[in-house]
Amino acid sequence: MTKDTDALTEADVDEAEAADAAEGWYSEERATFGDRLAAAREAAGLSQKSLAKRLGVKSKTIAGWENDLSEPRANRLQMLAGLLNVSLMWLLNGEGDGVAPPGEEDPLSKDARAILLEMRELKGEIETAAQRLARLEKHLQRVLEGGMS
Known part of the structure; x- marks a missing residue:
């Protein structure tokens, strides 16, 4: 060698x-x-x-x-x-x-990280809103069913 x-x-x-x-x-x-x-x-x-x-x-x-x-x-x-x-x-x-x-x-650049962070936050907000919407739909359904009986 x-x-x-x-x-x-x-x-x-x-x-x-x-x-x-x-x-x-x-x-x-x-x-x-x-x-x-x-x-x-x-x-x-x-x-x-x-x-x-x-x-x-x-x-x-x-x-x-x-x-x-x-x-x-x-x-x-x-x-x-x-x-x-x-x-x-x-x-x-x-x-x-x-x-x-x-x-x-x-x-990842600082800008890319900031964008990813904002996207994650938005995704979390959307998931929270979707859960809230589902709860409201169920509640409305119960109210409507209760009102018809």
Whole structure:
């Protein structure tokens, strides 16, 4: 083997080790739920206050979650994952779709993230409105059936 081949092999090994480290950056062994939540919130360009407002909780609650003093309930976890564009499993244990480790470039621009966030919010509003409409339709049906008897 030549010296160039040895150098290439060492570089390949270094690159593989860096990739392994990056993949495990937010793993369950290296990071807590709070670490992953804070990273996802920052990657989404949100403050604790703005995330709290979108979730309908207090800023103090978000701070508690990020500092691992408490954990959100299941319904809030699902909302968090959607708002922050990460998978529920990634938030819980670091596996699945999450944010890029520090030092790696995010493939989405800030503008693209803002658009995605607004689309998710709108989708949530539409789902809430659809549920409300279904409840009203059922209520109207009961009223009409009760009025005819």
